[in-house]
Amino acid sequence: MKNGFWGFKITQREHILLAGLLVFCISLTAGATEFNTDGNREGWTVGHAVDSLEAKDGSLVATVLAETSDPYINGPYGPYDADRATGIQLRMRWSFLDEGVEAIPEDFQSGPRIYYFPVNPVEGLPGHGEKGYNDKLSEWWPLEPGEWTIIYVDLWEGTAQQPWQGMIGNYRYDLADGVFMDYQVEVDWIRLVDYWVQNNNFERFWFDNFDPWQQIGAGTEDSFEVTESDSFSEWSSLQITGLGTDDSNYHALEQEIYTGTELEKGSRVSVVGAYKIPADSWDADSTLWFRVRESDGTAEYLSDPVEVTTFDEWAQFSSTLVLELEPADRTSLSVQLYSKNPAGAEFYVDDIFVDVQSPEEAISLESFPNANWEFNVDGDDLGWNTSNQIENIEAVGGSLTFTYPAGSNDPYLHGPAGPYPGPRYGGAALRMRINTGLDLVGPEMFWFPTDGGHASSTFTIPAINEWFTAFIDVDEQDWGGEINNIRFDFPNFVEEEAFVEIDWIRFLDEHIMNNSFESGIEPWTIRNNEGVISDFIVQSDVVYSGQNALMINGSGGYHAVWQQLEGYNTSIPQNAQVTVKGMYYVPDGTELADLWVRINEKADGVENLSEHVAVEQYDAWAPFEYTLTLNSEPQNRDWISVELFSNVAAGQPIYLDDIFITIYKAPANYGWPVNAVRLDADQSITIDGQVSAEEYAGAQAVVINSETLNGFDDPYFEGVTHGGMNWPSAQQETPLDDFNGTYYFMWDDENFYAGLSAVDDTYSWVGPDPNGADALQFVFADSPDNQDISTMFIPTLAIDDGDSNVVFKNAFSGWLPQDLSNDVEYAGMVEADGNYAIEIRIPWTSMQGAFEPEAFPPAVGDMIGFCILAIDYDDGAVQWAAANHTNLPWNGTGVERLYFIERDTAVADWSIY
Secondary structure, eight states: OTTOSSOOOOOTTSOOOOTTSOOOOOOTTTOEEOOOSTTOOTTOEEEESOSEEEEETTEEEEEEOTTOSSOEEEOOOOOEETTTOOEEEEEEEEEESSTTOOOOOTTOOOOOEEEEEESSOOTTSOSSEEEESGGGOSOOOOOOTTOOEEEEEEOSSOBTTBOSOSEEEEEEEEOOOSOSSOEEEEEEEEEEESSSSSOTTOOTTTSSTTTTOEEEESSOGGGEEEESSOOSSSSOEEEEEOOOSSGGGOEEEEEEOTTGGGSOTTOEEEEEEEEEOOGGGOOTTOEEEEEEEEESSSOEEEOOOOOOOOOSSOEEEEEEEEOOSOGGGOOEEEEEEEEEOOTTOEEEEEEEEEEEEOHHHHHHTSOOOOOEEOOOSTTOOTTOOEEESOEEEEEETTEEEEEEOTTOSSOEEEOOOOOEEGGGOOEEEEEEEESSOTTOSOOEEEEEETTSOOEEEEOOOOOTTSOEEEEEEOTTSSOOSEEEEEEEEOOSSOSSOEEEEEEEEEEESSSSSOTTOOSOSTTOEESTTOSOGGGEEEESSSOSSSSOEEEEEOOSSEEEEEEEOTTTTTTSOTTOEEEEEEEEEOOTTOOEEEEEEEEEEEETTEEEEOOOOOOOOOSSOEEEEEEEEOOSOGGGEEEEEEEEEEEEOTTOEEEEEEEEEEEEOOOSSOSOOEEEEEOOTTOOOOOSSOOOTTTTTTOOOEEESTTTSEEEEOSSSTTOEEEOEEEEEEEOOOOTTTOEEEEEEEEOSSEEEEEEEEEOSOOOBOOSSGGGBSEEEEEEESSTTOOOGGGOBOOEEEEOTTTOOEEEEOOSTTOOOOOGGGTOEEEEEEOTTSOEEEEEEEEGGGTTTSSSSOOOSOOTTOEEEEEEEEEEEETTEEEEEEESSSSOGGGSSOOEEEEEEOGGGSOOOOTTO
16 A cells, blocks of 8 residues: 555655545635535535535535546635645545445555646746645555544645745645546545644644743643644644642633734634543543633633543534624734643643634525425425324425324424524424314424433414414523424324324524514514504404514504614625515504515615515404515625514504514525527527627627626616626726627527627737637536536637637536537637627537436526626736626536526617617
């Protein structure tokens, strides 16, 4: 195994890379990539010849098939500060997919490489740096299959081809090629080395002892020693010797967090690492408080102590602090390795890292797990389908229905896994009816904390064959931390087959408090002095569910109570959707001018409001549900609130009950969709390099320039504000006479047509590939959610400025293998002033077989994934590059949408053209 490829460890200061498998970069903002959300690859995409790449079960999993040539993956775009970061560290394991294979042939070889692309490469050198691994290694050791291993990656020196310095744009990592069997790699986490704090690993060859960590508290530096006797990774760790377990014997190392006094209030700052504590080095009075500390010079805020549950072996830990102070008030933000253990007792610490999430990131990365299940879509049980003795489960007619047999013992229904933040909820409720089981034992809700164990609370079935709402109040129960899932049990030993219908299931107090007005009016308060609080009365005469409902006594004018979405109002991301739902009751004859149970987003003094309640029913409880798409960036927002706003004749009542809020993340793809318009029966397009609105009559032209890219209302899609993006390294100011591109997309039963007419002060060709020039470039994907560029078409055309020939390519780095060059027709023309035009015709037959299900030829109303890539080169370098999507396709965030429509739905004119 001296020349094997599965793993290795080398001597000091040599470049340590995971040979042939996976090496990753991470965001300097987050400082870590954890892959803790299934389906979220956090920007990593397949570059070439990787069979699958998915985030599941807390890891990023790459699968490569046997004898694969040149497999690699692309990392997310940074940029990354190479001058601050010395390397990365990751925890991983590999395995053959055939578990029966244990040995690796002695003569096995591989040729992996790592590529990185500086934002500003050194002039005269290639545009990227690259490393072959084998010639960098002085010592090898085999990494056994199935074993988790820590790999440290030192990238400080870079290579002669292009130094590792300045800002690095993105990375590409080659995996092992030519492996004789299918294999996979799982990556548990990846963390940046030496960014937020220095000397993460206590390696003496790089830092003098444990510098720059500083000793604080009781004792002296003699209590802390860098040792090679034991380590979690690499060669060294920190040995801590206890002073005794009296309260005065706390001692610690401390280090300030880089830019810690500048981080936003509400940022989540975590310290993570590993400890190894011999069992005899711990007693009942010992404490391990490896913590984040924030201070304004007087008060201090601390993350929680580490709960020690593992002894005599290495264990990982994490402790998180949400910052309480504004940057101007914060004098210190540090990591403290604070502990108290028996005198003379020794334990070990290694790999101390800091992860930072800004408030916006903390919310945008949160999955907003669905905590209101309505069952309004036939066939969609919303994950409520793991059960005991439950049969025939089906979502139909607005309810979840199922049966269980007579005589059943302990029938129950499991909900989908969260995790759900228990402290945010005051309980749960469900509306249901059942045909049997009155007065029998069994109705009960169980909940299962992620830390283990369970608790429960019973509820009552008041009548058979009648709808009722059960409220399970858990305020007094063991309902802390995160809840993995809940479960509902139903009556035992029924005498006939039970038939159950569940209208909805909801967590209480999810985003607002006192949903059901069971405990008075608080925290609802009068909005902006609009009315008096005595007009809002919690009463029990007219009730939808529970004991009480809210009666609003009309005042003859507008009045309202409200509450803000505390903890969310200034952090929910732009374009997320906030829904308010509930029940209203308007007595017949009530003079109602307005009922507006609404979401109100206020930013810079401007209100963004959801719709009025359309009152369609009287003398009966009726449901309402309205959704607001958020317009503002979180930092510009004054609040998000829910308001019970009405105008009722004086002395006349209306009633409200069960007001719930649900937050949905911003759609994966929003911001700037495109329509391709079908040609008229007598219309034809000649591919001659002359592109005009007359020839492309009926097309819904797309204009991309520095003014239309963001914040511009789209003329063809009501309510859509352009949300394109610039390539981060190409955001120079670009006036309209430098680049102003008008794009046309049309289709018929045989072909797709695309044309670009560009205003440009200088036509620039670099080559040899067409994407190294002013070009027409766009992307076809099977769906907007596709994040894998290996399954996309990316046609690209540019005019060779030397002889005016058009250069075409669609196969970049192993993307879809169909070569369109023999089937497509294209042409272009450059004018003396630098303006140019280029167009292409692509037969549907040339792309058939690439997508599953088949997408071509399309029908009216079909939609596929699509992205326009606008590129302006000047003097041989990219000056301005943009896309009509919130990210670039190779950043792993999907693409935009292209709809195929008829011409009579097109818009004839738009003033910007």
